[in-house]
Amino acid sequence: MPAQAPGKPPGRPPTITDIAEAAHVSKSTVSLVLQGSPLIKAETATRVRGVADALGYVYNRSAADLRRRASNIIGTVINDLTNPFFAELLVGLERELADAGYVTLMAHTGEDLQTQERVLASMREYHAAGLILCPAFDTSPALLQQIRAWHIPVLIVVRPVGDESFDFAGSDNETGTFAATTHLAERGHRRIAFLGRVGGGPVYELRRRGFARAMRDHSLTIEDEWLIDIPPTREGGRAGIRQALALRSRPTAAFCYNDIVAFGALSELGERGLRAGRDFSIVGFDGIADGAHSNPPLTTISVDPARLGASAAQLLLTRLREPSSPPLRYLAQPQLIVRQSSGWAEGARATTVEPEALREPLERRTT
Amino acid sequence: MPAQAPGKPPGRPPTITDIAEAAHVSKSTVSLVLQGSPLIKAETATRVRGVADALGYVYNRSAADLRRRASNIIGTVINDLTNPFFAELLVGLERELADAGYVTLMAHTGEDLQTQERVLASMREYHAAGLILCPAFDTSPALLQQIRAWHIPVLIVVRPVGDESFDFAGSDNETGTFAATTHLAERGHRRIAFLGRVGGGPVYELRRRGFARAMRDHSLTIEDEWLIDIPPTREGGRAGIRQALALRSRPTAAFCYNDIVAFGALSELGERGLRAGRDFSIVGFDGIADGAHSNPPLTTISVDPARLGASAAQLLLTRLREPSSPPLRYLAQPQLIVRQSSGWAEGARATTVEPEALREPLERRTT
DNA sequence: AAATATGATTGGAACGTTCCAATGTTGGCA
DNA sequence: TGCCAACATTGGAACGTTCCAATCATATTT
Numbered sequence: 001m002p003a004q005a006p007g008k009p010p011g012r013p014p015t016i017t018d019i020a021e022a023a024h025v026s027k028s029t030v031s032l033v034l035q036g037s038p039l040i041k042a043e044t045a046t047r048v049r050g051v052a053d054a055l056g057y058v059y060n061r062s063a064a065d066l067r068r069r070a071s072n073i074i075g076t077v078i079n080d081l082t083n084p085f086f087a088e089l090l091v092g093l094e095r096e097l098a099d100a101g102y103v104t105l106m107a108h109t110g111e112d113l114q115t116q117e118r119v120l121a122s123m124r125e126y127h128a129a130g131l132i133l134c135p136a137f138d139t140s141p142a143l144l145q146q147i148r149a150w151h152i153p154v155l156i157v158v159r160p161v162g163d164e165s166f167d168f169a170g171s172d173n174e175t176g177t178f179a180a181t182t183h184l185a186e187r188g189h190r191r192i193a194f195l196g197r198v199g200g201g202p203v204y205e206l207r208r209r210g211f212a213r214a215m216r217d218h219s220l221t222i223e224d225e226w227l228i229d230i231p232p233t234r235e236g237g238r239a240g241i242r243q244a245l246a247l248r249s250r251p252t253a254a255f256c257y258n259d260i261v262a263f264g265a266l267s268e269l270g271e272r273g274l275r276a277g278r279d280f281s282i283v284g285f286d287g288i289a290d291g292a293h294s295n296p297p298l299t300t301i302s303v304d305p306a307r308l309g310a311s312a313a314q315l316l317l318t319r320l321r322e323p324s325s326p327p328l329r330y331l332a333q334p335q336l337i338v339r340q341s342s343g344w345a346e347g348a349r350a351t352t353v354e355p356e357a358l359r360e361p362l363e364r365r366t367t
Numbered sequence: 368m369p370a371q372a373p374g375k376p377p378g379r380p381p382t383i384t385d386i387a388e389a390a391h392v393s394k395s396t397v398s399l400v401l402q403g404s405p406l407i408k409a410e411t412a413t414r415v416r417g418v419a420d421a422l423g424y425v426y427n428r429s430a431a432d433l434r435r436r437a438s439n440i441i442g443t444v445i446n447d448l449t450n451p452f453f454a455e456l457l458v459g460l461e462r463e464l465a466d467a468g469y470v471t472l473m474a475h476t477g478e479d480l481q482t483q484e485r486v487l488a489s490m491r492e493y494h495a496a497g498l499i500l501c502p503a504f505d506t507s508p509a510l511l512q513q514i515r516a517w518h519i520p521v522l523i524v525v526r527p528v529g530d531e532s533f534d535f536a537g538s539d540n541e542t543g544t545f546a547a548t549t550h551l552a553e554r555g556h557r558r559i560a561f562l563g564r565v566g567g568g569p570v571y572e573l574r575r576r577g578f579a580r581a582m583r584d585h586s587l588t589i590e591d592e593w594l595i596d597i598p599p600t601r602e603g604g605r606a607g608i609r610q611a612l613a614l615r616s617r618p619t620a621a622f623c624y625n626d627i628v629a630f631g632a633l634s635e636l637g638e639r640g641l642r643a644g645r646d647f648s649i650v651g652f653d654g655i656a657d658g659a660h661s662n663p664p665l666t667t668i669s670v671d672p673a674r675l676g677a678s679a680a681q682l683l684l685t686r687l688r689e690p691s692s693p694p695l696r697y698l699a700q701p702q703l704i705v706r707q708s709s710g711w712a713e714g715a716r717a718t719t720v721e722p723e724a725l726r727e728p729l730e731r732r733t734t
Numbered sequence: 735a736a737a738t739a740t741g742a743t744t745g746g747a748a749c750g751t752t753c754c755a756a757t758g759t760t761g762g763c764a
Numbered sequence: 765t766g767c768c769a770a771c772a773t774t775g776g777a778a779c780g781t782t783c784c785a786a787t788c789a790t791a792t793t794t
Binding site: 031 | 751
Binding site for chain 1: 438630661
């Protein structure tokens, strides 16, 4: 017995023509009914729908898309699904698109430019109604120009690329980092490290700027050695902490480029018998769900990735309705979420904070 | 200036007919060339391809799919992308499918049965060549029977549903849990908790069985209260540890249903000033990437989610080539990865283990 | 030299929709 | 009664491929 497809072979699946015959109307009428057109009398419409159900009709998108020269497919290109930030973003995106009747053609690039080009070309062949692109590192503006010539609406997400003439959804990196650094400064930290890529593109640049501004505002100087160049990964976070702790002018706190870097940092601190929030302070960026349950829970700048995804989807949907309005732009306003990974600098308040004392306000939100 | 679509409006994009004219061949020839058919003389083929490029031709899948009554779309339904296990699985899947020339239509159900039905129906309309389904909790076998009638190959992933007549890719839950529990027992633990759902379906059942078998093999009894019923989430892990620590016959170790439960457990332990691996032992299940960088790094049963995804994709591809072979089945053999979250029970070896001593073998694999 | 095999190419009818233009059918109004 | 608008429905030509059957050329065999 074959595993799949038992029972009678499908025969020829019913088409609108079959429905038309059975319902004694023309196929045009059936088509209009299926599209929910108000041109058809309600009575006729329900009858037709009844017949369609009875025959087990299933709409043929290929045919419709061919004729309409369009589809309900949104191509979504994610550079690193392995980072929960993007996974959560994707969830928000997909949900919103699905609610609007679109379907998500998803591809993962793993930061590989060739893969990125390939999948984009493929999405084009599928007649995607729109594209959402989290560009891989070093994506050239030329690629975007090329896509523009395809006349498919594109929304750039998270990492800006090229000029401002493309729709974009991301977060306010400078403000967010400013808030994070300020938080550390207000807790009495004077030597604060920055763990992230050096020359890692515009997002890094903005975060570094926010960092620098906050330091300046608190009259803190930045030693060059505190700008620690590591890849934006968990391993990077580990390495960053190792470096930070080895410095002659040793920092007491670190802003981490993103939450997974921060997780790496927490892990490394733990292995050295240090407790984040007491012996060293850590702040992340992104606000992924895991941060509420790391050890210790992570103070971070939350952009609410799922919500960012939803907003991004909305932006693209707007663009689809208004193909020729000026560039759309959405910048999520990040929120500082204070949890236990950031504590007071030695001497800044009482002396050390009892772990127990920290436990009560498990999560507190600040603007 | 409009944001998108500047320059000349697309005109009419070139079709194979246009290529045919320009290359002085018939459209049949062009079609064959594009399909890489060996029927066409190499010389002609390259000429045609040249013309196609020159005209900026782009293949129209809608048209082809209509005519072929098939597509290169694989519909993938994921129940919880928020769990890195599934995100990593999806990455493996997508990569493998893309390499084979397929494209991934992805949908997220968030464990919602209605959403699941909706997205499956949608994928059917798109003429998906195959489906990959991580079923939501409580998916009824009836749904699968229904899908079977669609005559689209389905691969069930991770959670078995219904009878064994469907292709399935998952992991050996019993063996994995057996290994995890054995590991704890061999480290001298005699009171071991099980953190997971009670009555959570077949996967839970198998893991509980592996747990029970390992306990029996080491002549350990299982107190009912050690079977702690919590949702398979980070919050669940927290709650589970709270409960475990409050028991009269207090366990010294816990097997966690999956890695994110384990993360919750680590977090809760940390907040109580306990260190996993020294004061309490934790073992997870799944082997998500984060486990190598949690605090402390997590001992877990790894099924290598990305690889599982790749294998699943291979299984479906095989099915597409062999539509009527008997049911295919793939069970990943899980590996115990010993990291720092599991230590020796008090008195079982020396006394307590110095944190420093643990640091060296950062990661060790065992079968 | 005819007959046959092989290789390379082609004509054209599908595939199942959509949507424009046209047609038929009411009822209201002059 | 005739005219017109509004409403409801319809015919049929696209959309861009694929693939079967047919054709044409060339080489090989008898």
